[in-house]
Amino acid sequence: MPLSERDREELADDIIRDRRISMSTYCGSCGYNLKTLPRSYHCPECGSEYRARPPLMKGIYLPHENSPPFGEAIAVVVCVLGAGLLVVGAWNSKSTGYVATAAIFVAIxxxxxxxxxxxxxxxxxTLRLGRQxxxxxxxxx
Ligand SMILES: [Zn+2]
Incomplete structure (x- = not known):
């Protein structure tokens, strides 16, 4: 549906007053371009709620968050090894303190x-959305 002259002027006023998104900003769920839409609204494509007002962005595609969790994965491997050693030690010693420590480590x-x-x-x-x-x-x- 084409916008009337009045709608276009209101839209321009909203962008000048920073009520609307003035540059390409994408929905974090479906990748729809939210440019010219209100800063807090629902995506017209998928209906997801978003807020494109920094610093509390919500439901917006943020390419800088596109980093693989290598550090956390290494932490899991180290914790699994540590928890395994503690469980074996607890099993062999039958010490209550050892078992409690092993249980806490397994939970972490x-x-x-x-x-x-x-x-x-x-x-x-995020990777899939970036490609889309x-x-x-x-x-x-
Ligand atoms: Zn969407």
Whole structure:
């Protein structure tokens, strides 16, 4: 639906007052370009809520968050080795203190592993969205 002259002027006023997104900014769920939409709204493509007002951005594609969780993955490997040694030691010694320490270490290892899975999923989604956005921009050129 084409915008009327009045709608275009209101849109320009909103952009000048920083109420609307003035540059290409993409939905964090589907990659839709949110340019000219209000800074806090719902994506017209997928319906996800977003807020494009720094520093509290929400639901926005942020390419700088696109780093693989290598550090956390190494921490999980180290914790698994440490937890394994503690569990074997606790099994051999039957000491209550040893078992408690092993249990705490296993719990910490599991929580870090869950964090790595969440970060890996976020990384893969951001990677996929980045490719999709690049294809969309190529199509527009
Ligand atoms: Zn969307």
């Amino acid at each position: 290892t599991l929580s870090i592993a869950v964090h790595v899975v969440v970060r890996t999923n976020r990384f893969l989604r 956005i690049a294809r969309q921009e190529e199509d527009l050129e």
